[in-house]
Amino acid sequence: MQNPALSVVVPVFNERDNVAPLISEILAALRGVTAFEIVYVDDQSRDDTAAVLQSLKAATPELRILQHAIQSGQSTAIRTGVKAARGAWIATLDGDGQNDPADLPRLLTARDSGDPSVKLYAGWRVNRQDSGSKRWASKYANAIRARMLHDDTPDTGCGTKLFEREAFLDLPYFDHMHRYLPALMQRSGWKTISIPVNHRPRGAGVSKYNNLQRALVGIRDLMGVAWLIVRSKRTAVREL
Template identity: 75%
Template sequence: MAGEAASLPLSVVIPAFNEAGNLPALVEETAEALRGVTAFEIVCVDDCSSDGTVAALQALQPGIPELRILRHQSRSGQSTAIRNGVLAARGAWIATLDGDGQNDPADIPRLLQARDAADADVKLFAGWRVQRRDSGSKRWASKWANAIRTWALRDDTPDTGCGTKLFERAAFLSLPYFDHMHRYVPALMQRDGWKTASVPVNHRPRASGVSKYDNLGRALAGISDLRGVAWLIRRAKRTAIEEL
């Protein structure tokens, strides 16, 4: 499912799994934050939820015509949901938010302002949760994961796990795709020769439901992923070209 690239200035892609208690309010906040700021669409990608997430979204569509709903036919994970949302999106630029409601849609206009003030070769504006609203164990695990990743990849990004991001659609779709790639987008963008910037954003407590990640599972997957991304960076090769 391919979108009509650049027919809109902005698409907001929200991946979700079992977030019926959080997603409707998040979608409403997103529409409120962007109306009058830019033309946009909201693309929610449901990863086979079993709690009525899709029905809750469908109930919003009459009042939010900007809302589009995609649903995976099999569980595929967050990275695949983001990528499928971007593929279907019609925006030249993509903003992402996690479906749990902890990211604040009011930060999207701030990211747009940062983009407008930046050089054209900055293709990613990554949210930086300066004040995390998570459990102590989750904050501790993220702190160490970010430190190890920064040491290994030198991506100069303090918070790659933040779901609030703004990036150019074409630049994102040129990146190598793999499961869990959403945690390495800054390093992959830099591998392709683009600049990235980190922007402080708001972070909120989860209002409903439970996290879909556990620290051990994330760590085990992260070790393999980190080695793979480091290999991709080492093997990258770029050269300037000219048309004759």
């Protein structure tokens, strides 16, 4: 199989009932649009997510399955998928079914007609289908992040993203980095664009995080990213 133009990376942990419906939607959205692969990364699920994925592989030639030896979190799962990906561009989706694969062709169209210096097209959930407390916590966190990082991004928590693989792998890696991709891309000298996307109720299962967990981790990460931005240096280079 030749290298695809796009790799869709989906990190999962205990999402056995959401796997088949999401893969079906990815296939419906992208077959006939671009050459693609689907890279699922199982973060040591305690249910039979891996077995469900394996049962779908024979009928889905685009599907690849990776599994962590140790549970390592969403950012590590995304990076694992990106490192293994064969496409020059990466699309990410959360494994819970709340992101709509039907948005991916629109992100690809925006990229094809956009500025080459834009390396990240970030989904923006304009009509979130989460609980009131989760929406309030996200709005508060986004406001603090925007004030500290000046990343001009209304929603960094959306799992729907399209970015260049090479640009991503050049970013500093740390746990929870996936929530700061716009600021990190901008730190590297690239432009980012937010695009409104669909958001849906979770298909099955339960959220893996609560608002307190997100807040405690987010404060420390935010301070770290702000430090990285202040301490960064960029310069043009010419070969002599």
